[in-house]
Amino acid sequence: MKRYLLGSVACLLLVSNAPAPDAAPEYDIVIRGGRVLDGAGNPWVRADIAVKNGRVVHVGKIAGRGTREIDATGRYVSPGFIDMMDQSGGVLLENGDAENKLRMGVTTVIAGEGGTPVDAAEISNYFKKLESQGISVNFGTYYASHQAREKIMGDAAGAPTPAQLEAMQGEVRTAMHAGVFGITSALIYPPSSFQTTADLVSLAKVAGQCNGFYATHMRDESAKLVPAIEEAIEIGEKGGVKVEIFHLKAAYAPEWGKLMPQAVAAINAARARGVDVAADLYPYTAGGTGLEITAPTWVWADGVEKGIARLRDPKQRERMKKDLAAGSMPGWSNLVHASGGWSNVRLANGFSAKYAQYHGQTFDKIGAALKRDPADAAWDILLEGLPNRSVALYFMINEKDIETALHQPWTSIGSDAAASVKLGGMDALGLPHPRAYGTFPRVIAEYVKRRPILSLEDAVRKMTGWPAQRMGLSDRGLIRDGMHADIVIFDLAKLDDVASWEKPTALPTGIDTVIVNGAVTIEGGKHTGARKGEVLRHSCGD
Structure with a gap:
């Protein structure tokens, strides 16, 4: 029995891959015992990962020691x-x-x-x-x-x-x-x-x-x-x-x-x-983008400066509101219509202390609070926030x-x-x-x-x-x-x-x-x- 135990110990010593505690590090990092997902869609495997000079140099059972040892037991590595x-x-x-x-x-x-x-x-x-x-x-x-x-x-x-x-x-x-x-x-x-x-x-x-x-x-x-x-x-x-x-x-x-x-x-x-x-x-x-998209494209056809001037013009706004109500048109994606109306568009950031209290609210509610048409409320906020780009969330x-x-x-x-x-x-x-x-x-x-x-x-x-x-990043992603x-x-x-x-x-x-x-x-x-x-x-x- 004593001979058998000694033989078993010798065998274990021969097959052990554990690094000797006083061995000089061979790698910069060794990640040990994680469930490795290779990035190609293959099932995970339990493995160690050795890293040196910014690259993965070995995946498997790592015998050598790393300057940094990371225990990934019970976690996934991807x-x-x-x-x-x-x-x-x-x-x-x-x-x-x-x-x-x-x-x-x-x-x-x-x-x-x-x-x-x-x-x-x-x-x-x-x-x-x-x-x-x-x-x-x-x-x-x-x-x-x-x-x-x-x-x-x-x-x-x-x-x-x-x-x-x-x-x-x-x-x-x-x-x-x-x-x-x-x-x-x-x-x-x-x-x-x-x-x-x-x-x-x-x-x-x-x-x-x-x-x-x-x-x-x-x-x-x-x-x-x-x-x-x-x-x-x-x-x-x-x-x-x-x-x-x-x-x-x-x-x-x-x-x-x-x-x-x-x-x-x-x-x-x-x-x-x-x-x-x-x-x-x-x-x-929900997507998120600027309030300028709620204005038809023709508003901006002569450049940003003239577009801002049109937004300030009550007569132009009436035309804009008619276009909003009509839905999308060639060259313009009407995100208010796509979202199902102003009740599904929320003010995210108006870049203005004047309207900060309305952040997170839908424009139908903002309009009601301000006693304004929701479209007017949106364009007022857009203008107030300039030169920043006021943004909204469109639940569409x-x-x-x-x-x-x-x-x-x-x-x-x-x-x-x-x-x-x-x-x-x-x-x-x-x-x-x-x-x-x-x-x-x-x-x-x-x-x-x-x-x-x-x-x-x-x-x-x-x-x-x-x-x-x-x-085409052939040396990344895996x-x-x-x-x-x-x-x-x-x-x-x-x-x-x-x-x-x-x-x-x-x-x-x-x-x-x-x-x-x-x-x-x-x-x-x-x-x-x-x-x-x-x-x-x-x-x-x-």
Whole structure:
């Protein structure tokens, strides 16, 4: 018996992988014993992860020791989440921490719906400044097509001359060679809405020469959703670019449950014939945008200054109210109508002490309190808040349509929110929408835990491996040897988005460790001060 026990002990010593306590560390970090989700949609495996020089160097049983040892027993370990529709291009210059993003598990953001905060010629310097100041998340961006338009021909309506269009193409070319991922449009907002399909095809062709994207906030996300999708697909086909549809939604109360299946069918049909089109979305029933969208597009046709003057004119307002009551019209997406009326539109931020007491209230109630037509109340608040952009929440989305979109294998997740200058405050857009603090935890908490719409593996894939593949980030989005060490450790039982319409800046729970390029950036739920994020430049072949 004694010989048998000694033999067993010897055998155990031979097969043990535990590092010797006095051995020099072989790795920077070793994460031990977690349930590893690789980001590709595969079932989790229990494994250790070794990180060195910012990269994952081994996944499996790690014998060597790390300078940092992290015990992930009982928790899940996944790639860092990728925000496919971020708005942080400007605020990162002011504060690179992006802590509200990191607290959601986001390690990479793709910005640029509204463009870059600098002209095309300054993008290279802008990227260098971000790098020199330091950022805590990886950052990539698009360049907006309307930026080129405004620089060449101003903010009024009108068709560009051939020379003007050529000059716009030059701006796009400069931006692409600086490293942007493609061009964007935001076609419900003037002056972007003044661009024709042909104009956008001409600009997309330049992005296509660099294997870039045409990413779009479409011309209509409401009654004419399907024609808007078809326009985006047409631009992609004729321009030779990949198409990304921003925040896919069927934002039209009269057609809930009908439009989204039609939209999905249109995208699937395009993919079946070889169009590289996909979409992202946020998991909320309300969108958030400026009050200027409640005015018909003709108000802004001669530029912003004349548009403001029209808003002050009682006679012009009467015409505007008639258009509001008539519903959407060519070139204008009537979000009040899409939401089912002013009773489903809430003031989020009026940027004015005069109207602060009405934040969170619907415009029918605000109008009643002020003894004003709800439209007049909205436009009064818009004017009072200038030069800031007063914003509202438009409850125009149905949960069943969100579920339909989430079920599609080609959808990813984008918050449509910016980083906050200060944690616990509104995002840099000044919009108190829970998506700035809750989007990514909510995908798991709501659609994996509370409602079994997605498997955990597929939810993580939509936020990691798929968007990385989509954007051509071949060394991110997966936990595999050689990949950048962007990693999130979370407790599934405790994971909750917390942020709500009433408390939109509440912090999520269950995510206490976030690693960016091998640097522990969130630890114990707090920012460590690390700024190891990288600027992600799209290659144009030069």
